[in-house]
Amino acid sequence: xxxGVALVAITTALVVPGGLTWAASLLLASRTLDTSSLxxxxxxxxxxxxxxxxxxxxxxxxxGDIATLVFSRQIDEPTLCSGWSNASPTQALVNLPWSIVDxxxxxxxxxxxxxxxxATCATGFHxxxxxxxxxxxxxxxxxxxxxxxxxxxxVGAATTTVTVTLDxxxxxxxxxxxxxxxxxxxxxPLLKDxxxxxxxxxxxxxxxxxxx
Amino acid sequence: MSWVGRARGPAAxxxxxxxxxxxxxxxxxxxxVVPSPRWFSGASASVSSCGAVxxxxxxxxxxANVVTTVALGSIPAACLGGSLHLTLVGAGQAALGAxxxxxxxxxxQSMSPLTGAPSASAVIGAFITVVGA
Numbered sequence: 599x600x601x602g603v604a605l606v607a608i609t610t611a612l613v614v615p616g617g618l619t620w621a622a623s624l625l626l627a628s629r630t631l632d633t634s635s636l637x638x639x640x641x642x643x644x645x646x647x648x649x650x651x652x653x654x655x656x657x658x659x660x661x662g663d664i665a666t667l668v669f670s671r672q673i674d675e676p677t678l679c680s681g682w683s684n685a686s687p688t689q690a691l692v693n694l695p696w697s698i699v700d701x702x703x704x705x706x707x708x709x710x711x712x713x714x715x716x717a718t719c720a721t722g723f724h725x726x727x728x729x730x731x732x733x734x735x736x737x738x739x740x741x742x743x744x745x746x747x748x749x750x751x752x753v754g755a756a757t758t759t760v761t762v763t764l765d766x767x768x769x770x771x772x773x774x775x776x777x778x779x780x781x782x783x784x785x786x787p788l789l790k791d792x793x794x795x796x797x798x799x800x801x802x803x804x805x806x807x808x809x810x
Numbered sequence: 811m812s813w814v815g816r817a818r819g820p821a822a823x824x825x826x827x828x829x830x831x832x833x834x835x836x837x838x839x840x841x842x843v844v845p846s847p848r849w850f851s852g853a854s855a856s857v858s859s860c861g862a863v864x865x866x867x868x869x870x871x872x873x874a875n876v877v878t879t880v881a882l883g884s885i886p887a888a889c890l891g892g893s894l895h896l897t898l899v900g901a902g903q904a905a906l907g908a909x910x911x912x913x914x915x916x917x918x919q920s921m922s923p924l925t926g927a928p929s930a931s932a933v934i935g936a937f938i939t940v941v942g943a
Contacts, residue, residue: 632863632889633939638898639868644875644930668875670931756931780873799869799881 641791642800644668644757646728646783648708648809658774659698659735659742659810665708665762667725667783667802671791673758675751678725678789681718682751691716691749694723696764697741698730698772705779706735711743723749724786725760726797730809732778742770780804861886863940872930879922880909882938890914892940896921900932914940 651662675682675689682689695711709727716723736742746766752759781804785797867883880896895910907928909921 632859632861633937634864634866636864636866636868636936636938638933638936639870639930642870642872642930644872782871799883801869801871803871803873803878805874 639670639798639800641669641671641793641795642797643726643783643785643802644670646781646802646804647806648728648730648781648804649806650810654810655774657776657778657808657810659764659767659772661744661765661767663764663810665728665764667760667762669758669760669785669789669791669797671756671758671793671795672753674790674792674794675753678751678760679716679719679723680721681716684753684792687753689749689751691718691723691751693746693766694719694749695766696744696747696762698736698744698770699741700736700739700770701733702739703733705733706730708781711741722788724788725762726783726785726789729782729784730778731781731804731807732775732809734773734775734778735810736770737773738769738771740770742772743768775808775810778807778809780807781809860889860892860940860942863889863938866938868936870930875930877907877924877928877930877933879920880924880936881918881920883918885914885917885919887917889940890916892942894919894921895939895941897937898924898928898933899935899937900928901934903935906933911941 645668646665648665649663650656651660651664654660654662672684675684675686679689679691694716697709697711699707699709701707707727707729710723710725712722744764744767748763748765750761750763752761783802783804785800787796787798790796863886865884865886869881869883870877871879871881877898880898882894882896885894892914893911894914895908895912897908898906900906905926907924907926909924912919912921
């Protein structure tokens, strides 16, 4: 059928006592183009927080601040860190360099520094990066480095949690950000679940609008 | 389709709708019908599709496991200008959240906010409907 408005004509006769008074044609115009059920994501970032350490200065990146990232599925651990195996539901990594990279007028980002940053994770640590929601966390063009950052991985029955505890701070210029926007985590497409599915274009935002 | 009932007199006829059924030579009868049905009549007609809506991809942004924005991709170009409604469903096809209708402006489109604060981990599927102008 050619595209167009489908017209359904219904003719009725309306009568009042005394006889037929008029007949009316009702034209119902309808063009429902399509309807469908669609699959939804199964592997996606569920949540991200970038929390201040106990007793720390809210809004200022410091040693001890903790980023927590949760995936919706059990990840394939070697796709996060090549030296890990799915045989263990927990993993730990020490001294993995992370940085707050200055975004200039754009928001600063928190991410692993470089690739091949650890003998265990020879091809990189494929967690992705976090847009911190403000350009003000690092006001230097030099990145703030956390060279002694610790990583803890926990694979649960249905989800995976990665905890990043910043440590070994040097370089850059950390400033307290009093207000900002939520952080936005973009997972690395190289990281996959155990069915070989990555996070695609799915993202996760923090509830908090001030990080660290 | 016709409804045939018993005449109730002129007074009643003022507040009811009468539908007449026809014979070939003359009116066969007239009857008063109280318009209680919700549908006046039923009919079917073929309508055209704007493309492979089933090929639309879905991704989302979640905050604390709540879907806050849905991004659609690969929307057929022929659907542009149509009105799109999306419902996220969980177990038993229970509606968890919905967004729309919104006018389709591109082959990729973001939709927010969603009603219902759907838990991302509880969503198992989505239903979309595209309706033309």
